Amino acid sequence: MQIDGNKTAVAAALLAVAGIALLFLLSETAEKASVAQALVAQPNSLLEVAGTAANVTAEKFQLCDRVCISVRSQGLPSAILLSNGRMASVNGRLKEYKGSKYIVAEKIEVK
Amino acid sequence: MLQLLAVAAGILLGALSGLIPGVHSNTVASVLSTLPLPPELLTYIIVAVLGAHIVFQFFPSVFLSIPDDTVVASVLPGHRMALEGRGREAINVCVFSAVVASASSALLLPFSLWFIPMAYAAMQPYLGPILIAASIFLLASEREARKILLALAVFLLSGLLGIATMRGSVNDPLFPAFSGLFAASGILLSFASQQEIPPQKSGRTQFDFLRFVAAGVMLGMLSDLLPGIAAPAQIAIFASAVLVASEARNFLALVSSIAASHAVFAFAALVSIGKAREGALAIMNDIVPVQLGSLPALIGVMLLAIGVSAYLMTMLVRRAGELQGLGTREANWGILAYLICAVAIISGAGGLLVFATATAIGLLPPLLGIRRTHVMGLIIVPSIMLSL
Numbered sequence: 001m002q003i004d005g006n007k008t009a010v011a012a013a014l015l016a017v018a019g020i021a022l023l024f025l026l027s028e029t030a031e032k033a034s035v036a037q038a039l040v041a042q043p044n045s046l047l048e049v050a051g052t053a054a055n056v057t058a059e060k061f062q063l064c065d066r067v068c069i070s071v072r073s074q075g076l077p078s079a080i081l082l083s084n085g086r087m088a089s090v091n092g093r094l095k096e097y098k099g100s101k102y103i104v105a106e107k108i109e110v111k
Numbered sequence: 112m113l114q115l116l117a118v119a120a121g122i123l124l125g126a127l128s129g130l131i132p133g134v135h136s137n138t139v140a141s142v143l144s145t146l147p148l149p150p151e152l153l154t155y156i157i158v159a160v161l162g163a164h165i166v167f168q169f170f171p172s173v174f175l176s177i178p179d180d181t182v183v184a185s186v187l188p189g190h191r192m193a194l195e196g197r198g199r200e201a202i203n204v205c206v207f208s209a210v211v212a213s214a215s216s217a218l219l220l221p222f223s224l225w226f227i228p229m230a231y232a233a234m235q236p237y238l239g240p241i242l243i244a245a246s247i248f249l250l251a252s253e254r255e256a257r258k259i260l261l262a263l264a265v266f267l268l269s270g271l272l273g274i275a276t277m278r279g280s281v282n283d284p285l286f287p288a289f290s291g292l293f294a295a296s297g298i299l300l301s302f303a304s305q306q307e308i309p310p311q312k313s314g315r316t317q318f319d320f321l322r323f324v325a326a327g328v329m330l331g332m333l334s335d336l337l338p339g340i341a342a343p344a345q346i347a348i349f350a351s352a353v354l355v356a357s358e359a360r361n362f363l364a365l366v367s368s369i370a371a372s373h374a375v376f377a378f379a380a381l382v383s384i385g386k387a388r389e390g391a392l393a394i395m396n397d398i399v400p401v402q403l404g405s406l407p408a409l410i411g412v413m414l415l416a417i418g419v420s421a422y423l424m425t426m427l428v429r430r431a432g433e434l435q436g437l438g439t440r441e442a443n444w445g446i447l448a449y450l451i452c453a454v455a456i457i458s459g460a461g462g463l464l465v466f467a468t469a470t471a472i473g474l475l476p477p478l479l480g481i482r483r484t485h486v487m488g489l490i491i492v493p494s495i496m497l498s499l
Contacts, residue, residue: 009478012471016268019468023275026461058145081141081390083397107282110393 030091035065038103043096049103050089050111053082063090063103070102079108087111117152121159122416126423128160129167132175132290132453135283136164137390150399155412157395162213162416165371166424169205173198175446176297187483188359190297196309202428203316204360205367206421208324212368213417215328216375217410223332223379224403231336231384238337238498245349246491249484258481265475265485270492272468277493281461285490287454291469292486295450298443299470300477313429320364326354327368334373335380335388337494343373345494348487375413378406 030048033041038049051063061082062068071090073079082088091107124143128134140157148156173189192201216223234241250266253259269292276284327350334346347366354365377388381401387393395401401409454462469489476483 005478009475012474012478013264013268015471016272016468016475019464019471020268020271020275023272023279023461023464023468026464027275027279029278081137081144081394086397 035063035069036067038069038094039067039101041094041101043094043101045094046091047094047103048089048091050087053086053088054084056082056084060102063088070100071105071108072102073105073108079105081110082108113152114155117155118159118412118415121156121412122163122419122423124156125160125163125165125416126167126420129164130170132171132294132450135286135390136161137394139164140391140394144394144398153398154395154409157391157398158409158412159416161374161389161391162413163420165213165374166206166209166417166420168370169202169367170424170427173201173205176294187293188362192359192363193311194309196312198311199313199428200316200360201363202424204320204363206424207316207318208320208327208364208367209371210417210421211321211324212328212331212371213375213414215325216331216372217414219328219332220375220379220406220410223335223376224383226332227335227376227379228383230333231386234336239495242345242491242495242498246488246495248353249349253481258479261479262481262485265472265479265481266488267492268475269472269486269488272465272472273489273491273493274496276465276489279461279465281465282458284458284462284465287458287462287466288469288489290450290454291466291471292473292489293483295447295466295470296473296477298447299474301443302440317360320361323354323361323364324368326350327365328372330365331369331372332376334369335376335386343369344487345491348484348491351484371417375410378409378413382406 028046030046033047033049035049035051038047041047049063049069051065051068054062054064054068060070060072061079063071071092073082088111089109090103090105092103092105095102095104124139125136128136128139139160143153143156143160146153169189173193176190189198189201189205192198246266250259250262253262272288276288281287330346330350331343334343337345343366347369350365350369351362354361374389377392378401381387381392381396382403387396392401399405451463451466454466458465472486473483476485
């Protein structure tokens, strides 16, 4: 099979630019917040919250900085790295259930 | 006896994680850390996983063109050698270099405990300018103005992909990115050129690349000073431009010795500056904090794992003849399907977008007649931004 190198290169470059633009569009920037700020933030906001991990289980843990917020981490491989007392930064969307706020983690960085 | 069984189990798991693309030693270590095993045995298993993974990761890199993030720089010359029927030689070079480099690094460990904290403090303020200067040098190595401009475009495009990927919430983003840049784009191009892995030659390997192993050991120590993404791969790319390792064997020796010595000196970095440069070490340090006194036993386990894995790998590569014909259309479709499934499972829909974009960028260097190393802008550009 013969391919036209120039045409393929132009098509690949255009595809790459479109893909990068889409990735930037989809990457909603998380707003940095303390645990206390997260507890009063609007549900569904995308937050980056740092704190100390506590009560770590396979599916969830608490992120604490004087006050604590629950984090659901199910399915994230990085959550396995967590242990009680470790500093972590969580990117995720704030949810509310029966008046209690919690974060559904999309990304966890263990420090 | 139990300790030896732990090391054997670690080698087995490290072999599997090294041979199966997409499975990282950190993932294995993190799963292991949840098991109710005595802490001492767990640390031995994790160190053995790390050692075995270093050796076995070269197999998919050389024969399938699917790299691990530590040795991503090896994928181009390694796979090229496999396509020339020199895959066994490529693996032998990698394995021998990793063994010599890890043993030499162990001997240099006392020196590194003194050197790393001092060099870390001195380099920290200048990391950004150092990375920029090295990138300019890498681009300028294309020599012709037209090629330099094309290389710059590919470098920046890859860098933008890196930034977009790191900003997003894609899990393990380097896996879809590297798989697209190297494996998938290579497979797509092979459909046009009908490349396939030929019968693998079984000639003797010339071990005339020791100076590159020596350089790799020193650079491996340097890579433990860098906080950036995939530091061993970045160091290897820059070093290859400076050391003019145009011969594929020399380049492979350099990359594999950097990867092996990076892992050994990571223990020194953890003890001396408190930075775990290997994810598996961070996990282990949580189970039992690594102390100066425990270093001889841990390094001993690491060397044992690398040595045994090297022997097993040379046994495995003797059967490389059975890979003859791999690279035909059907096998390539199979690898491509595996990559798409693995990316979807590990990194989700966002990962598939990263994979498709990276594949498009990976097609550019061969089509434009420039070196593929410029796609390493993916990790270099975000590192520059982090360090400025």
